[in-house]
Amino acid sequence: GAVVSQHPSRVICKSGTSVKIECRSLDFQATTMFWYRQFPKQSLMLMATSNEGSKATYEQGVEKDKFLINHASLTLSTLTVTSAHPEDSSFYICSASLKGASTDTQYFGPGTRLTVL
């Protein structure tokens, strides 16, 4: 149980285009979903916290107009990187926590490797 999927797993795009990444909880309802960015050989950096039906909470230094997050249902959150540039190239990982559970455990998706040319 507690499986999280992401799509696509890999995307290459041209500078200036927008890219949408989907994060789904497959066998549970997620109270909250999180979006992280991970540069090579570095740790996971939280970008934003997303609750179903409400606006995402962004971490300091993360531009909300550039990284649009939508959490329309308890099983789906999307991250759209708008007007992507080469410096946005990174590994983007989502995670989800269980609705109603007493645990704080986050379950991670497999990640999306974004390369902006």
Next chain:
Amino acid sequence: GENVEQHPSTLSVQEGDSAVIKCTYSDSASNYFPWYKQELGKRPQLIIDIRSNVGEKKDQRIAVTLNKTAKHFSLHITETQPEDSAVYFCAATSRSGTYKYIFGTGTRLKVLA
């Protein structure tokens, strides 16, 4: 601000030896401490976790200890195997949000056969 320090950044051990990774957190309100293992290009996998009301937890070859007073927690892997080679991250919950994690900087563990 809130942060989690993790040491060492790299660790090489001989197969069969033990490995210890240490983390220190700053937020005294943190109450949940998970450890994740991440292989290259893959998702982080939860390997063990501990809550603030417990001092130690063990699962086969893996154990975690927590010292709330000192704000330290450690991962112990015994009888290491080559497949334990990966990057390990500790995390602590943040008072800023019930389920928000602050991650450590990671430890690259290499188990030499």
